[in-house]
Amino acid sequence: MSHISLYLLGGVALWVLGLHALMTQRNALRRIMAVNVMGSGTFMVMVALAARMTPIDPVLQALVVTGLVVAASATAFALRLATTESPVADVDRERE
Amino acid sequence: MSAALLSLTIPLATAMLLLLFRTRAGTVVIVANTASLVAAMLALDAVMTGAREQLSLGNWDAPLGIRFELGPLTAVLLVFTALIHLLVTIYAQASRHSKTRDTDFWPLSCLLHASLAALWLSRDLFNWYITLELLGLTAVAMIIISGPRSHLPALRYLLLSLAASLCYLLGVAFLYGRYGVLDIRMLAEVVVDDPGTRLAMLLLTLGLMLKAALWPLHQWLPAAHAAAPTAVSALLSALVVKGPLFILWMVWSTLAEPGFARQAGVLFAFAGIAALVSGGWAALRTPWLKVLVAYSTVAQLGYALLALGLLLYWQDPEMSIALWLFVLAHGLAKVSMFLGAGEMQATLGSRRVSALKGASQTMPLAMFAFAVAGGSLIGLPPSGGFIAKWVLLQPLLVEPSHWPWALGVLLGTLASAGYVFRVVTIAFNRADPSSPGHDPDTAAQWLAMLPALIVWAMALLSEPLILWFQEVGL
């Protein structure tokens, strides 16, 4: 067993933890954090896969840099969307 | 290829210019869209006369760089995207009820167009992840144009779409870890059927099904699509959900081994029938007009899923043609339906289905658009929906052992007939018509009708299209 296997397992464990929280939590901020934990798990799998060979796989690392920026942008948007005051008073009931 | 690239570049450049100069001129977008449509048609023409083209971005060949491919299907989809975007922007510019005129709808819809074009052209698993993310973010940003009421469904959509992307990305990571390539065709050459690959395919499939709102992962769609402004709902239902569907089709039709594909195909086909039935049932019961149309999207995606399932189950390439004909016909019909519904809703001042009483009298054009589009969704001849269903049914009817599947199609047809006639009967109830709040906007109603007319005209065009697809493949 090498340290790569450990990190791979850790990555999928993080992903599953995030998924569990996403399904069970109700608060918007917590769900956003849950998605971020899922993302971190995915990235950990990718970085560990990159580190399994010498020299380290630069393609996977570059993909993770891209993925990180994409995830961070989406998170920033989600955070603003979740906490912008909505005038609840004049919402006519519209539930399906 | 240069025409296809032009068709991708024009909307992107237009979005940049609109943002830089802070203009919200719809006419600029319409002109740019026309140019993009012409470019897409030139690309289609090039593919028709020549052959499929490849482009290695940056001249780095596939395992190192990203590959674009312009085949028949990609060219048709480029034209389809540009056409639908053009129709919707003309409506959004002309309609008095369009709530999108003085907003960021214009640059956002251009970005949507560009990201879809990038998705159709790309053949790289990771690049698809970014285009999917682009699609999701644009969709959410466009939904919230309609104001605070849409924030909650938009947030749910955003979170689910993010989770779905990560599901997809984990699948991509597994595939790369196993085979070391990201290009779909190179992957198809080396892929073997083992548990790890199946797991990766499962992850890809779950992520894409959630993004495409395929049953049973469709729950987010009705609220999100119904909450958006009318022009946006039309774009979302007609275009956005088709992006992940394209990737799903691509992944399964190129990567899955026959044995595995047969097993999964049955599941897809059953999910498709379930979508047809449950989506149709929900559309029959909802009191809200736009939610009804949105549920009809869920139901109609069931046909695509059924076609995908049967494609995998029988390994019959005819089914791919049926799938994409459904997508084209549904896209056009759904634009018409959403625009007609939005126009009636805005004029009558209520979101309820019941408010349409007597609409055939007060707003005959919009109602007609709705009904004509509904006819294509049901599959009445000679509409585009009919042609698609015909291509799907032909192999089903040849062999008696396939007849149970035809029963599923029949159920779906009945369900869609049910919700279309539900609206139509209310509209023809002229005893006590609800009076419109404003004057009906005739030009806008004609614009809502236009896509429906095109979908009926598609019946005439589709025979050469089908023959061409059969000849050269998709």
Place this chain on the structure above:
Amino acid sequence: MNAELLFDAALILLLLALAAATLHTRKLYTAIVLFIVFGLMLALTWARLGAVDLALAEAAIGAGLIGVMLLAAFGRSGPEAATRAPPAVLAASVLLCSLLLVLFAQGVWPLANNSAPVPELVNSHLAASGVSHPVTAVLLNFRAWDTLLELVVLLLALLGVRQLHSPNMNLPAAWPLLQAWSRLLAPLSIVIGGYLLWRGSHAPGGAFQAGAVLAAGAIVLRLAGLLPPLRWNWWPMRACVLGGVALFMTIAAAGYWLGSGWLDYPPGLGKTLITLIEIAATVSIAVSLSLLVVGDTREITP
């Protein structure tokens, strides 16, 4: 070797514990603080796995900027409703997740010893790419299209926030100490940002990390009240945001219609063009991120 494994195991357990605590602790504020700690630990993990580029990006963006945004979002959000998922959902989720965990563990286990052909290709073409750091070569040459689209994603996040029409943030008057400190910090962030950008061509670093550091500097200055409000309405601001994508697109299109191919840099010009793109991208990322965190993105109609 054993000591290293011990360190790795401890780090992973710590990460898992932090993630679980973040997601399930009772107080939201504690959760956010733990999440920031989680981000920093993640940066350490990336460094341990040899991904220095990523460690820099994670520390600056993942832990830093997202942390600030989370705290700001916490300030805006109301008290947390104490709703818990019904036991049935909880049980179903636990069951599903354990199943997935077992599946994934089996799926991921054999991957540790595989290898991919691409890194060797990268190395053999590195000389032709114009830069000597492989990650930068992949980001800005071999897979430059990904990077271009990623800049569009960042732009879209900004556009999305614009649609919210959220009121301007009311920043409290800053204390003199903070102001003095940010006066010291801002030039430092410019120096570090520039250094990271320059380093990117031959060592870990590059546009994203540099942009994030610059954005952090701008945000601190803005919070200390030393910068005027950052407005979308001001055209140079928009030009900076759009500059990265615009330049990238121009180079791509010019390469296609005048030169040898889409996103193909003419021989000899590779380094220059990459540097130009990196500078534009850095500015674009820095301004976009600052606008996302502390900017005024509304449209003020005259």
Place this chain on the structure above:
Amino acid sequence: MSEPAVWLYWSSWPFLLGGVFFFLAGTIGLLRFPDAYSRLHAVTKADTLGLGLLVLGLCLRSESWQAVAQMLLVWLLVMASGATACQLLARYQRESDTDSAVSRPRAEPFHNER
């Protein structure tokens, strides 16, 4: 390794151990101390002294002057930012204390955790 290098290597141990000790002590203080001010006290001790000793120990082991300069720079920055952050936190705590003394609820969320 040459003679002075070996000597330097061994002499770095006390510094490193001292650094670890201060970090541990700071962490325990953070967890166990009753109020914000004493917790801040504990944490900043860990930052300045603990990190300082670690940096000193590592400097003794380092091979080049560049590395030494970089580490010293890091230490300086951490110390400065730690001191500033400590001041700001303490000040915030004092303001919210006086506020809650006159029982005016504050809008900001950054209350002490307890």
